[in-house]
Amino acid sequence: MIQCENLVKIYQASGLEVVALQGLDLMIEKGEFTAIIGNSGSGKSTLLNMLGGLDRPSAGKLFIDGKDMLKFNEKELTEYKRDTVGFIWQNNARNLIPYLTAVENIEIPMLLNKRLRRERALELLDAVGLYHRKDNLLHQLSGGEQQRVAIGIALANQPKLLLADEPTGAVDTKTADQIMQLFNRLNRELGLTVVIVTHDQRLAKRVDRVIAIRDGRTSSEMIRRKSYAEEMAVLEESLDLEEDSHDEYVVMDQSGRIQIPSNYLEELELAGLNKLQLHLEGKEIVIRAPSDD
Numbered sequence: 001m002i003q004c005e006n007l008v009k010i011y012q013a014s015g016l017e018v019v020a021l022q023g024l025d026l027m028i029e030k031g032e033f034t035a036i037i038g039n040s041g042s043g044k045s046t047l048l049n050m051l052g053g054l055d056r057p058s059a060g061k062l063f064i065d066g067k068d069m070l071k072f073n074e075k076e077l078t079e080y081k082r083d084t085v086g087f088i089w090q091n092n093a094r095n096l097i098p099y100l101t102a103v104e105n106i107e108i109p110m111l112l113n114k115r116l117r118r119e120r121a122l123e124l125l126d127a128v129g130l131y132h133r134k135d136n137l138l139h140q141l142s143g144g145e146q147q148r149v150a151i152g153i154a155l156a157n158q159p160k161l162l163l164a165d166e167p168t169g170a171v172d173t174k175t176a177d178q179i180m181q182l183f184n185r186l187n188r189e190l191g192l193t194v195v196i197v198t199h200d201q202r203l204a205k206r207v208d209r210v211i212a213i214r215d216g217r218t219s220s221e222m223i224r225r226k227s228y229a230e231e232m233a234v235l236e237e238s239l240d241l242e243e244d245s246h247d248e249y250v251v252m253d254q255s256g257r258i259q260i261p262s263n264y265l266e267e268l269e270l271a272g273l274n275k276l277q278l279h280l281e282g283k284e285i286v287i288r289a290p291s292d293d
């Protein structure tokens, strides 16, 4: 579904160049539920904006749903945003129109698409568990309910890809869990590919794959041993997932480069060295500090 190779994004800010993505590699299959984590400023939102067609990459390759995003003209980009992708932000003000009711908010994207259907808007409201709040104005809804309306809006045009930037950043833990369950249900039942950006390691445990970004590059990856869907089938009601339910991988780029996690370097006192010894031992690669002689 998503294929990024050596993706670069450079912003120009008051005469200075900021390299927000510096050669990021990423593959996401159709139907996967992925979380992107990383420190503030590591490039998570920049990546999501590229995936959502809200901004254009400076260089590299980005294919989504078989289409080359770097070759899109304005019209194709608008069609992509309208038909392929649904976007949810942390901040409700970017998702919702305050003076409309819940159901009217969901109708908006369908209006732009000339497919206005109250019936469909109500279906979507039902899908996000808010049918009973359809006639409430937004200020009458809680933060979590507003975020669910935003998810309904993102689904209005039947996207294949759902992107969410810190979707639970402004709600409490219990509401965050409900929102994650909703994403999971949409992923399982509609087969939607879902990518969320989060700071919250706890939420990241509840997806199939976690991709960590450091300094605008993919630095490591965790893949769930059992699919989240399988686990949820058993644990539908329980929110306590095993601590250790992911295998960790480092990402290797096309040229064979990997990034060694900083805690490994520190533990073995390798941090700060500019060369290391590398050799094969059977089927394993051993990395160690250079010997003195």
Ligand SMILES: Nc1ncnc2c1ncn2[C@@H]1O[C@H](COP(=O)(O)OP(=O)(O)OP(=O)(O)O)[C@@H](O)[C@H]1O
Pocket: 011, 012, 013, 018, 019, 020, 038, 039, 040, 041, 042, 043, 044, 045, 046, 047
């Ligand atoms: N429009 C812009 N103009 C200039 N620099 C930008 C712009 N957007 C992002 N940046 C810079 O690019 C880098 C990556 O920013 P980005 O917002 O993608 O990080 P992030 O990982 O999402 O951070 P956070 O978790 O704080 O939201 C930062 O150094 C940021 O200052």
